Amino acid sequence: MSAGQTGKKIALVLGFAGLLAFFYFSGLGRFLTLATLKANREALALYYADHRLLMVGSFIGVYIVQTALSLPGAALMSLAAGAIFGAFSGTLYSVxxxxxxxxxxFLATRYLLHDMMQRRFGERLEGINRELERRGLNYLLFLRLVPVFPFFLINLAAALTRLPFRTFFIGTFLGIIPGGFVFCNAGASLASVSSLSEVASPRVLGSFALLGLFALLPALYAKFRERGENHE
Structure with missing residues (x-):
């Protein structure tokens, strides 16, 4: 690796670390509560009525930073989107x-760690990489739809494999629409929401798990058929 590449990677890591440190030491996290959102909903809605483009652009920008840095508050951000923009527009902006x-x-992790991971564990990961190159969309949709897998860990793990960038982007966009709509729809009726946990009820989580299984079925069927052909 050249000195220039090393310097860029160090600068990227320091940049991420600096933003994380700013968030945690500035105390911004104390504003990421349901009570704060409810108390400020009317003011946010009025501001949106007068500054629509600025509000939409600012919201999407904050959501991008929050997700890229794996900061807490994604569920609350989606509730806020529904409360301010409505269920459907809020879902679009959140997604x-x-x-x-x-x-x-994904791109930052792939740039920083992918080559090192492949050099060290490439042979062990070869089977996984081949499978992800062929049917990665099905697996990623399953992971995005089934909410037991932390969002940020999926981003990091996918970057360390040979999952194609296009597959990651499409699978992420499509896979988070159902969950985003559930929270944005709840945010549109914010007054009736008393806790984040009641939005993600067992019934809702079960529905997501079922959708995830449907997304995974084509990959499972292909694997089963290939195994049968190999035994013939």
């Missing part, structure tokens, strides 16, 4: 912000 932020995290 755009989350997808671009996740893509930034």
């Amino acid at each position: 755009i912000g989350a997808t671009v932020g996740a893509t930034a995290a």
Whole structure:
């Protein structure tokens, strides 16, 4: 690796570290509460009525940074989107912000660590890499739809494999639409929401798990058929 590449990687790491340090030491996290959102909803809605483009652009920008840095508050951001923009527009803006932020995290991790990971574990990961190159969209949709897998870990893990960038982008965009709509729809009726946990009820989580299984079925079927052909 050249000195220039090393310098760029160090600068990128320091930049991310600086932004993380600013968030945690500035105390911004104390504003990421449901109570704060409810108290300021009317003021945010009035500001949006007078400054629509600025509000939309600012919201998407904040969501991108929040997702790229894996900061807490994604669920609250989606509730806020529904409360300010409405269920459908809020879903669109949230999904755009989350997808671009996740893509930034994916690209940064791939730039920093992918080559090292492949050099060290390339042979062990070869089977996984081949499978992801062929049917990565199905696996990624499953991971995005089933909410037991942390969002930021999927971004990082995918970057360390040979999952194609296009597959990551499309799978992320499509896979987070259902969850985004659920939270934005709840945000549109913010007064009735008393906690974030009641939005992600067991029934809703079960529905996401079922969608995830449907997304995974084509890959499972292909694997089963290939295994049968190899035994013939």
